[in-house]
Amino acid sequence: MKNDILKRLRYSLGKDAGAASVQDWRMALSLVLRDQLVDVWLDSARRAEVNASKRVYYLSMEFLIGRLIEDMISNLGLDAAARDAVEALGQDYDMIVHDEPDAALGNGGLGRLAACFMDSLATLGIPAFGYGIRYEHGLFEQSFVDGAQAESPETWLSQRHVWEFERPEVQHRIGFGGHVSRDGGRATWHPDNMVVATGYDTPVVGWQGEWGNTLRLWSAKPVNPFDLESFNRGDYLAASRSEALARTISRVLYPDDTTENGKELRLKQEYFFTAASIMDLMCRHMEEDGDIRALPEHVAIQLNDTHPAIAGPELVRLLVDDHGLAMAEAITLARRCLAYTNHTLLPEALERWPEGLFARVLPRHLEIIREIEAAQQAEFPGSPHILEHGDVCMGELAFVMAHKVNGVSALHTDLVKKTVFAELHRIHPTRIVNQTNGITPRRWLHGCNPALRDLITQQLGDTWVSDLEQLAALKAKRSDTSFIQAFQQAKRSNKVALSNWISETCGVALDPDAMFDVQIKRIHEYKRQLMNLLETVALWNEMRDDPDRDWTPRVKIFGGKAAPGYVLAKQIIHLINDVARVVNADPATKGRLRIVFPPNYNVTMAERLIPAADLSEQISTAGKEASGTGNMKFALNGALTIGTLDGANVEIRDHVGSENFFLFGLTASEVVDRRHQHGFSRAAIEASPRLQRVLGQIFEGRFSPEDPHRHHGLIGMLYDHDHFLVTCDFDSYYDTQRRADVVFQNSRNWASMALMNTASMGWFSSDRTIQGYARDIWQADAPRSALERSA
């Protein structure tokens, strides 16, 4: 390996060892690893082809993969070899591994889920492609300027992305705009703009390197890169105008994880990557099989939310306009290929596009959507409309064009049936199914938590990594003193490591024996970071009032980005930073209470924070968090959860046991009832002197003396439009936190509860989730059968 690295350094990067930077060493090592992936990857592709396996196509606007190097190393089983080789070359292995920039091609849970699914598909040996966009700029970088969020562009591609293979030969022309002509009933779309989608392939090799799939990300290029005539005239700007326009499409990831802002560019992005993916898989099918009617036997297309919902009309368009199928047959055939995952009930997040915009950008698709709508109404009179109030409703479109629709946790699926798709569910009672989310144990335990991983492997051997339910055997150790001590030791070493990193990056010293209480996720009102902060201020007040009490020392850790246009979320960030500044400077609570908010939360930061957490904050308003996946990562790594009965929290609590979970707050149905009570938030505030005091302090500028009015908007919102019931759940949350304080004082007992969490989380492996999709939705090759058949 050492020689391979030197060779790559020299012949691929053109550097000699003396002149190589950390980045050069990292690239050289990565290229060596990539070489090792290629054989299994190409071999897997060949086997899928020879066996005519059904392939899964996961269409997602987002793949939040983070760094890849450690994944690649450990999936190939090269941990020791890579470290030895790098050290033999006199280089710092950890520095090299940490040099890789995060591929931040996603906003949050939805994008990270896609990345975990890719890992599980490869580990299970299910032939699959991930299809998405190769954004030039991933999610913005966050910094704090005087406590307020500032955004700057992310530039991961400013250095070469070593893992990918550019496929200049994989090109599809994607049209926009124009008009539709008709010849003897056959429609032809004449777009007036074209861009070319070019594929970039990243191999995704599963655990132990047995199977490899492809993540194919599309980049937009101009059809004619360059207008020579303008150039020769000296008009250089005009010469490259078409290039600039095309590139815009794959330039940036939309940073909004909730509201649909109805931008034309966003619709173009969605169509761009969806159309390229559909054309790509159709070409593959026609080459391999040739019978267009056999498509559903070979193709399972999963739509990750409605963002690729145009796949339905696009598939129908190709079947009708290019392959000559009748409309009704095309719709049925397309539906047999398509399935749709819903990730939200928030009405503002359900995509709707004005018909006028659609007509301008995708005129043929709008016609087809009208036909889909007509067919649906003919068969099911009174069915909810896809076209409504002058909008194209992408949720209804996705539902009608899918043979299965799934929610992402038991509670969420139940609410999908009862709320957003109630009427469609009545008409199609078997279409909605549940597939509770999962997380890959390779990254979220084996990779990020070596201390705990080694302890588990000592006990169980290493087969748990691809069969996570084996962790259940650890339950027998809950009263084993020496095992519990070792478990505590692993957590403590992670906390020490995190403390060192926080002291370097935030300049705040932490006590590793304090309770590390962590809330990391996108900043959103429904996730209620604000409630966590109000509780923190209340605790601070009480510590100051009663300094002699035996307080449990706490470190409150926040991480997360606010969408740049989400004003309230940005105010919450500002308030957290303002409170942190005052509390951290207070000698009265020194050593007892600290607040830290490291900027630019991303996958890599999650990998640092999660293994070091004692308490996991999963405190969304019940009924609002579709599932959550961070909640699973924490529990797997031995944190206890404080949480509401929301999303997958419900199932986590069922698995780990209610005695090992800090439950509080209103239930989803109580939330709905409470909202109907006139003046509910004022009533809640009046009933809670503790909360009143905190709100008063913030209102008076206790934490922002330089700008005492700064947080008036937030406080006013809590009094008058507390849509997410922060005020109603506050007391119950505060009391539950104090209960957690008491339990934490008995560290042995806490550790055995934490162990019960780790030991009970096997079911939340994304391997289980993917097996569920394969069985209930894709009818794809049973896991590993593809491997066995061709072995």
Ligand code: NBY
């Ligand atoms: O998907 C999240 C859910 O909030 C979370 O509960 C769930 O666990 C996770 C995986 O199922 N949703 C999410 O992350 N959504 C987005 O990031 C997102 C991004 C873009 C848009 C909407 C939602 N958009 O409309 O542009």
